[in-house]
Amino acid sequence: MLRGGIGQEAKIHYMDGTFRVLGAGDHVRCAVTGQAIPLEQLRYWSVARQEAYLDANASHEAEVRSSRIDPR
Numbered sequence: 026m027l028r029g030g031i032g033q034e035a036k037i038h039y040m041d042g043t044f045r046v047l048g049a050g051d052h053v054r055c056a057v058t059g060q061a062i063p064l065e066q067l068r069y070w071s072v073a074r075q076e077a078y079l080d081a082n083a084s085h086e087a088e089v090r091s092s093r094i095d096p097r
Contacts, residue, residue: 034061037077039070055079057086 035050044067052061056076069078071087078084 035064037070037075039072039075039077041072044070053077055083057083057090 030049031051033050033052035046035053036048037053038045038047046064050064052063053067054060055062055078056071056074058079060079062077062079067077069081069084070076071078071084074087074091076087078087
């Protein structure tokens with residue numbers, strides 16, 4: 026079951042195609058919008074940045090923001 030502490034933000038490790046709940050909670054926060062995402066509705070995340078996204082638009086915005094950062 027994905028649920029843990031009701032009303033708490035879960036600690037998640039994002040992997041390719043799946044994620045692992047490391048700390049009890051029932052939601053995560055979108056890295057772009059700050060909105061709560063119930064774990065059962067979580068569909069978008071970045072393995073490289075270990076971030077969750079509300080939807081495809083938020084995921085795209087994170088990619089755009091990431092590409093603006095100069096790694097030097």
